[in-house]
Amino acid sequence: MWRYNMADSIAIFLDKCTGCTLCVKACPFGAIRMANKKAVIDMAVCTLCGACVEACKFGAIELKSSSGPKKDLSKYRDVWVFCEQKKGVVQSISFELLGEGKKLAAKLGVKLCAVILGGGLEGKAEELSARGADKIYMVDHPALKSYQDDPYTEILVRLVEEYSPEILLCGATTIGRSLISRVAVKTNAGLTADCTGLDIDEKERLLLQTRPAFGGNIMATIITPNHRPQMATVRHKVMKEAAVDGSNRAELIKKTYPGEVFNSRTRLLDVVEEIEDTVNLAEADIVVSGGRGLGGPENFAVIKELAKTLNAAVGASRSAVDSDWIPYSHQVGQTGKTVCPKLYIACGISGQIQHLIGMQSSDIIVAINKDPDAPIFKIATYGIVGDAMEIVPALTKEFKRILKK
């Protein structure tokens, strides 16, 4: 069979290609064009994602998955969740991962294991046990009190190498993303960032990892066919927290290591909490955000008042941050933070694409803006055309009444 060979890894069979252009439309990277009524792939642009292979109805495109002979992966068992703690408090994302991990472990018929590193972890085993863990791997040492890249990486690598989990989940947090990327490289594992959906292909025992790309404009499902563990970081607030069941009893495995394992090349000198807000953006169930439409920095006071009433975090658009109305740590969007709360209230925010990228997966979106043509209304569940400075205080009053505050 004659084929148009553009690289070793992807090929178009010219006798099968009908020139229908389905692949051109399917390519998220704009890498396919038509020449003489046949598809041609621009290899400088193609990322070998395989979207065209799926789109082609004629079997004319072949993606070689040359990952070599299938390895024996049977020694890898169990679903692990890295449970993040800060100042001895297990973070809510860990409970979300335990909730999701339980479902995955059930589908695979394996155990759900929690991994926790820290200094002074009394009572944590009971807490994780009550959240459904079957087994807990714990390393309790003063050097692990606060997160440090080196010892955390070293210990997690050792645990993975000794116990061979088939799946390792971790929060897509500052700590999680820094730690797990290094662990994946050192253990030669596959890692998928920022997943919003996880499932199991029960026949192949594969973790199906779905994540947004291009700011949520496309979704990709990713697998790790031939490497273990299958590692994934998961966004805040997309999985449901494991319910508390005090009767569950997990097996506790406390590990100790020689002193040098705890060495760190970096040194943590200080931990500074910017305590302007009580609720942090990533973990908030409700976010109230302000933009330039508020008119001035002093007007963020009404946003903060509504946020306080709703026990919500305060967000901001890039233009409000760039005008120095509010610190960068509040910025939601492409160059700021990505949030997906139950409720997002956008006040005086027009909804530029770089903002929408950071919040469009929120469950309910409320938009309050003077301009009826503002793009934010196109994605808002409820929209109000009007002045945020009038409507927000009235809304605060109503919520105070409802919540009896």
Added chain:
Amino acid sequence: MHIIVCIKQVPNTTDVKIDPATNTLIRDGVESVINPFDAYAIEEAVRLKERLGGKVTVLTMGPPQAENALKEALSLGCDDAVLVSDRKFAGSDTWATSYTLSMAVKKIGAFDIILCGKQASDGDTAQVGPGISAHLNIPQVTYVKEIKEISAEKATVARMTEEGHDIVETPLPCLLTVVKEINTPRLPSLKGKMRAKAAKPPVWTAEDIAADPAALGLEGSPTRVVKIFTPAPRKGGEILSGDTADLAKELAELLKDVAIQHG
């Protein structure tokens, strides 16, 4: 001081539009730019050089046209540029990408700091920076919003966290990933633009960086994309109207359940 900045050329996300008929990305006419976070890494590198002396090498892996991103970096004050480009790199995931870049860093030679943006705006993984530091076995600090002190031996930096920031001291050489707050990037100078125009950055292949072929591209990537789809676009809902007091009452009533549950 020798600073290496790793950058990525990405499609300008603000240009990306969805075709409402086919529900796919429209890529025609979408401009390629330096990943926004990498612009802060370039600026920080140039500022360090201006303060401490030395030079800045900018490094990217990508198709031949990624040379344009390198030229832009040169116009912003970087001294040298290297493009790592080979068909063998096609299909690289973050494991293979960080391996390839780490091999290129080894070929570049001695350095004091590697700077990266915290993540790229197309993939959003934030995995390549830490991956490079793991391959090179050097210390890292991620999400850096300020370099407070720096000498030939060590640096003290502020790392952004969910609650505030940490102050971290790291020996050099090290890798830092930076966030937007660290600086405001400058515009290219005329002199820089002229120099960039004349520059012809070297192109290194897989062989040039002595990379293990089994660790490159699709072959060297543990992960595989099996499906790509466009989520149904979010639809606009109701526009409420009325006077302010009624509107507030109506909206609060609609949001009552979520407010009571989470408020």
